[in-house]
Each structure stands twice: as structure tokens, then as C-alpha cells.
Amino acid sequence: MTKYKGTVIIGGFIGLLPAGGVVWDYIQYVLGFQSMGYNVFYIEDTKVYPVFGDTWDDSSTTIQRLHEIMKSFGLENRYIYLDELTQQIFGKSRKEYLEICKSADIFINISCANVMREEYLRIPIRILLDTDPMFTQIQINSDQTFSPEEGKLAELAKWHTHHFTFGENIFHDDCLIPKGDYSWKITRQPICLDYWNNKKAPAPKLVFTTLMNWKAGKKFQYGNQSWGQKDLTFPIIQNLPELESGISFKIAIGQTINDENEDSFEKLLKYGWEIVSTLEASGDHKKYQNFIYSSSAEISVAKETYVKAKTGWFSCRSACYLAAGRPVVAQDTGWSKNYPTGLGLFSFSDKNEALEAIRKISGDWDNHSKNAREIASSYFDHKKVLGNLIDSL
Structure with a gap:
């Protein structure tokens, strides 16, 4: 009240x-x-x-x-x-x-x-x-x-x-x-939540997706340390498609600052990521929502700064995935202290933890989907x- x-x-x-x-x-x-x-x-x-x-x-x-x-x-x-x-x-x-x-x-x-x-x-x-x-x-x-x-x-x-x-x-x-x-x-x-009453089931083959800015801003210098963006954390999960061939991995990447990251994107393609345009995935709010609905689950990293500072930040985007009944596997910024993990929502600090979470979701998607929506209702x-x-x- x-x-x-x-x-x-x-x-x-x-x-x-x-x-x-x-x-x-x-x-x-x-x-x-x-x-x-x-x-x-x-x-x-x-x-x-x-x-x-x-x-x-x-x-x-x-x-x-x-x-x-x-x-x-x-x-x-x-x-x-x-x-x-x-x-x-x-x-x-x-x-x-x-x-x-x-x-x-x-x-x-x-x-x-x-x-x-x-x-x-x-x-x-x-x-x-x-x-x-x-x-x-x-x-x-x-x-x-x-x-x-x-x-x-x-x-x-x-x-x-x-x-x-x-x-x-x-x-x-x-x-x-x-x-x-x-x-x-x-x-x-x-x-x-009423705007995220998803009625669409995912494709038979599971698709783990995310939308992200590769390098949305310059590094800051503070407290004798540098504070950077997702280009520094994504390598943790970049070869996941090689390790789990029965699952599709799709990513929409925006805000790359300049062309210096082309080699990184070429690597993603070689590892097995499907890269889609941000216009296709999030050109407007309806496309963004449909991109989430077409996903089976999310796999995402956080900005290096969020992780290093142990901020406890949790993604607005991941909250929308949960509301749509899409399980989330997200890099831990310390948020795992504040939200339940292990069913519908998983935190990871390294590649092996991410891979384990992906396999758990793949083995019981319906249960994880149901719990994802329940977490959204309870916390967001x-x-x-x-x-x-x-x-x-």
C-alpha cells in the first residue's frame, strides 16, 4: 500500500x-x-x-x-x-x-x-x-x-x-x-507484467539469445583502476556454441564505438554465434519484445565495471526475459545475493558455470520457464x- x-x-x-x-x-x-x-x-x-x-x-x-x-x-x-x-x-x-x-x-x-x-x-x-x-x-x-x-x-x-x-x-x-x-x-x-503475457512457445531447437552494446562508452579511470564495458567480459562465454552444439546461440550487437572490434565479431561467427542486426532485433519496442519471445532463454554478460565493482546491478533486459517466461543465465555482478538462483535464473562467474546452467535449462525448459515468470512477479x-x-x- x-x-x-x-x-x-x-x-x-x-x-x-x-x-x-x-x-x-x-x-x-x-x-x-x-x-x-x-x-x-x-x-x-x-x-x-x-x-x-x-x-x-x-x-x-x-x-x-x-x-x-x-x-x-x-x-x-x-x-x-x-x-x-x-x-x-x-x-x-x-x-x-x-x-x-x-x-x-x-x-x-x-x-x-x-x-x-x-x-x-x-x-x-x-x-x-x-x-x-x-x-x-x-x-x-x-x-x-x-x-x-x-x-x-x-x-x-x-x-x-x-x-x-x-x-x-x-x-x-x-x-x-x-x-x-x-x-x-x-x-x-x-x-x-500484463504487457509480457507471452503466449508463444519457443522453437523445438532451443535458442539462447541476448541483445547487448559491445562497447557503449570509453573506459573510465578511477581509484587507480580502469572501468570498462562488455567487450572485456564477453570472451568468457564466446566459445559456448562450440561446447554445446545442440543449441543455437544468437546475439544482436549495437554501439561498437568504431571498427576496431571487427576481429572480435569474426571470432564470434567462427565460434558459432549467429549475429543479427540491432534493427531486426530491437529497431522498435515491438521488435524487441518479439525477439525475446522468439528466444528460449537468455545468456548474457555484464559490463566489466558492474562485475569488478560488485555493484549488484541486474539487467532491465533480463527482467523482461524473465517476465516473458524465458529463463536467464546472467553474469554475476553480486546480484545473486538478492535474487534466487538455480531454477529459472542462473548466475555465472566463468564459462563452466554458464555451460552447466544452459544444460540444466535444456533438460527441463518448461519448469525453468514457469519459475522465470514467478521470479519476475515476485521481484520486478x-x-x-x-x-x-x-x-x-
């Missing part, structure tokens, strides 16, 4: 980064709060301009894309887009925008996506929600950013009244996330996740 009902504003970048997984990451906050009786609006106000399909002085493609996505969920009257160059507002009139901000009780800035304007600073509860633990805290505690265009997170963070993180082990002695000046609270990805149901978030304010 939540303590509070009122107007909630969700900040994100659905229009800016329209990959299917990104859409689901943010839209489930909007859908979740709406289903719980909140008056909820989505605001995209990033000052990043633009990314896909637009020229530097024309964001019309981004705006149209955002409108179509919101409309597909019945939320076409629940979004606002602020164009940084023209200062125009789309989705609502300027008067409506100001009234929404004035009446809002809570502003949730997911992934540090939105800037903080005067209108938002008047909202009494302003939540910075860190979905990229360790990377976020490094940026807050140093001058490093992923790109020169990004503002300093230290400046952004101080304008929020509450700070939440997906780094669920932040208070554990072995976790290396620097807390800094903030009292971080723990949260996780909410899943709207939006009513529990968002209710806990509100209750902890």
Missing part, C-alpha cells in the same frame, strides 16, 4: 534513443504509475540534440517518433518534449506544461537524462535514478563524462532531493561504488518496485 498519490513526472530519452529496450526501460515507469492511480506524465528535456534521423536544427523526426511510441501505448496525451534549439514545447501547450510542473509532486529523472530547469526545481520531490551504477558515481565524483557534450553529473545530482540506484549492493563491504555525499536508496527496474512487478520506491521517500 503506497503512502502517496499525486502527479508524477518521468524524465527519460525515449525519442532520442528509440531502441526497443530503451523504450521498455522508461515506458514501464509511466505505465506502472498510471495503473497505480497516479496522474503521470513523461517529459523529454535532455538538451542533447539530436541523435537519430534529424539534422542539428530540426528535431521533427525525434518528436514524431516519440509521439508514435507514446500513442502505441495509449499515452499520446501524456508526454511533453522540449526542443532545446527553438524552445518550443510539443505534446502539450506551454501553459499546460507549466501547470503540470506546478501541480507535480514527484519528478523522477531516470538515467540522469533530463536537465533541471526552474520549473522542475519547484517540484518538492526530485529523484535522480541511477541505472548505470559505478559509472554514475565515478562521474559525480570526478570530471569524467562519456562525451564532451554531456554536462557534469556532480552539478546535476545536487539539484535532486533523493538519489536511487540499481546498484543493489552499494552498502555491502565488498562493493566498490563510491557513495559520495548522497544517501543512496536501492531500487530496480519495474516490469508491467511494477506495483512492488514502484510502491517500495514511493514508500522509501
